[in-house]
Amino acid sequence: MSRSVVSLVLALLILGGSTEGSRGPKSTRLLQLYGELKSLVEDDWDDINDPRWHALGAFTGSNNLASPDEVILRTFAQFGDLLEATAPQRTTVEERAKILSGPLGNLFSWASADVQMGAVDALYQTFRRFQTRPAATTATEASRKAMSDLAETVLQKSPPSVPAALDRLHELATSVDGGGVFGNLPSVLLLDGGNGLCSIHQSPQQLIFNLYNLVTLTEIKGYAMMQFSWMLLKLYNKGNFTLEAELMRERVEARMDEKIQAARTAMGRASQELWVCDPSHHEENETFVQLTNVLQGHIENEVDLNPKGTCRESCGYYQYARVHDCYKDQFCKKQPKCNGRIFDCRFIDSDASVCLSKGGSTHRKYDWIEYENGRTLGRKGTCERGSTKVDSWWRWLFWHCSYCLCLCDEVGLKSDRYFSLHPSLARGVEESFPNSNRAVTGLRFVKVNRVIHLQVQDGEILPGGLINSSTVEWRPIKPFKVTDNNIRRDVDYHIITWEQRAVDLDDLKAPEGSILTGVQLRRIGAHLNLEILTTPFNFTTGKLAHRATSEWISNDNTPAAVTEPRKEIRMYSPDVPTKCPTRSSVVSNHDQYIRFTHSDIDRDVAQTTVPFIDAQPVVPDPHSLLTGAGLFYKGKRNCGGFISLKVMTYDYSKHLHMRDL
Incomplete structure (x- = not known):
């Protein structure tokens, strides 16, 4: 067995089966593979230049010994298998197509770079087909002629030559004056408020890293083909090519280092945050998902808002009240009663036509209200149940019994307003699965039994900071009902009320060397607050540290803080979020908060609780380690918007270096 084959076998063992405590390169998996290719090439050239190696059976047709060209082809085939396991051709083609369909599709430098990568990939697939041929057909004169033709095509000066494609690709990737791919990306990704990333599902920094990987993968494929081609042509006595091979190695490594510097610079300017567009x-x-019947618009006559049944005050007097009666079974008998608390009553006009909602699955009480003074609340249309006349009246000529529009805060079976306070953890940090070595790869909100839960997706960590995609799954939540005997308020769940309806908006990041392994919601005073669990890990081996070293990270700041208090984000005349005509944009910043409230009175009769909760999965594609998570608010002016999740992808730039190779 040649030294190059031995080297590749060791590479498979090191890269595929590292254990805790093993030593290895701290650079990325792809750069490690280049190091293996470099060793393979050096060994093969040593063999080719060694007369004793040729004397063993070169071109003798021996049944026990392969010909030199077959031995070399076999070693490159084994390296190709290793490369394919790391970056399958189907995946790289799909990734390039996905990026072209996104914000970079109109960027000339990337479109041109894609053409060069496509040209190299096409030749590489031909090269791979030769590697899968049986040895008997490889040794034929026709096969040698075909391989020789391929080698000359790879090395020719005019397209589709590999050297020309790699030169052009490098220029497009790293050019500063010409607007290279890496240099342009951070500014391009900021266009349209970041919505340009909607179709890609990668953080800006992750996208730059994946583009770097695509370019570097192409360089490795091209370098492998060029070195094989020079070896083959030398074996076929068409030249020496030793000097060309050595000069190309130096040139390739210089270019790879330049690309590393360009990518690191761009990644340093780019955000690690990933969030999902509308x-x-x-x-x-x-x-x-949404909260329902929290601070909902409710019509009530003043006579029913006080225990004495008087009409001596105005609607504005009733800023905090309850419904005490239903005077003479008037309009109060035709609508659902507010069995909770009444807030913020106001007088709009004496008489109105009210369209009661059809009920059923809807959480609304009214579709629209039209007052005699011409003011209409909600979007007036047909009324399935027919509009109901609601008229205020005078009592003894002195007191006006006015119909007021108030807010009803009613906890009950018709109101979904609960958040689970249970932690959601990757399987690697749970007591029952102490050795599964998994990390969080995504987050989402789900509503089960009227309770909103945070749910994590997790996956197995591989050496080199990769995720085993075949193991990725959503961790099952533990559903409960707030009426269960063993479930306690403020311990198992948080309830949204008039006093406790604030949600803190924070960006939480793991300490250096740690990754995200869990999340949970908790209460800080009257606020709902996010907390993340982080665990140290070894990048080289992919192993998590012991769960005892995990740490919960949070932001405990409050609006009452003496220095830099937490600030509130306010919504103005918010409509139902799903009726907004344009996509939401990020509105909030770290260390702020927002309160649940009612939708706009004029637009929606205050029937809907806003903001909604974004339930879309926030998962990088491809899967990535995460180093943080956050809650933020996205919306538009006059739009209720969404409370949404974000994640922070792992910063691989610190592993982009060639000093280990």
């Missing part, structure tokens, strides 16, 4: 079509419990 979908083209909203569907409840798929793309969003």
Whole structure:
């Protein structure tokens, strides 16, 4: 067995089966593979230049010994298998197509770079087909002629030559004056408020890293083909090519180092945050979940808002009240009663036509209200149940019994307003699965039994900071009902009320060397607050540290802090989020908060609780380690918007270096 074959066998063992405590390169998996290719090439050239190696059976046709060209082809085939396991051709083609369909599709430098990568990939697939041929057919004169033709095509000066394609690709990737791919990306990704990334599902920094990988993968494929071609042509006595091979190695490594510097610079300017844009079509419990019947618009006559049944005050007097009666079974008898607390009553006009909602699955009380003074609340249309006349009246000529529009805060079976306080953990940090070595790869909100839960997706960590995609799954939540005997308020769940309806908006990041392994919601005073669990890990081996070293990270700041208090994000005249005509944009910043409230009175009769909760999965594609998570608010002016999740992808730039190779 040649030294190059031995080297590749060791590479398979090191890269595929590292254990805790093993030592290895701290650079990325792809750069490690280049190091293996470099060793393979050096060994093969040593063999080719060694007369004793040729004397063993070169071109003798021996049944026990392969010909030199077959031995070399076999070693490159084994390296190709290793490369394919890391970056399958189907995956790289799909990734390039996905990127072209996104914000970079109109960027000339990337479109041109894609052409060069496609040309190299096409030749590489031909090269791979030769590697899968049986040895008997490889040794034929026709096969040698075909391989020789391929080698000359790879090395020719005019397209589709590999050297020319790699030169052009490098220029497009790293050019500063010409607007190279890496240099342009951070500014391109900021266009349209970041919505340009909607179709890619990668953080800006992750996208740059994946583009770097695509370019570097192409360089490795091209370098492998060029070295094989020079070896083959020398074996076929068409030249020496030793000097060309050595000069190309130096040139390739210089270019790879330049690309590393360009990528690191661009990644340093790019955000690690990934969030999900609004979908083209909203569907409840798929793309969003909502709280229901919290601070909902409610019509009530003053006579029923006080225990004495008087009409001596105005609507504005009743900023905090309850419904005490239903005077003479008037309009109060025709609508659902507010069995909770009444807030913020106001007088709009004496008489109105009210369209009561059809009921059933809807959480609304009214579709629209039209007052005699011409003011209309909600979107007036046909009324399935027929509009109901609601008229205020005078009592004894002195007191006006006015119909008020108030807010009803009613906890009950018709109101979904609960958040689970249970932690959601990757399987690697749970007591029952102490050795599964998994990390969080995605987050989402789900509503089960009227309770909103945070749910994590996790996957197995591989050496080199990779995720085994075949193991990725959503961790099952532990559903419960707030009425269960063993479930306690403020311990198992948080309830949204008038006093406790604030949600903290924070960006939480793991300490250096740690990754995300869990999340949970908790209460800080009257606020709902996000907390993340982080665990140290070994990048080279992919092993998590012991769960005892895990740390919960949070932001404990409050609006009452003496220095830099947490600030509130306010919504103005918010409409139902799913009726907003344009996509939401990120509005909030770290260390802020937002309160749940009612939708706009004029637009929606205050029937909907806003903001909604974005239920879309926040998962990088391809899967990535995560180093943080956050809650933020996205919306538009006069739009209720969404409370959404974000994740922070792992910063691989610190592993982009060639000093280990």
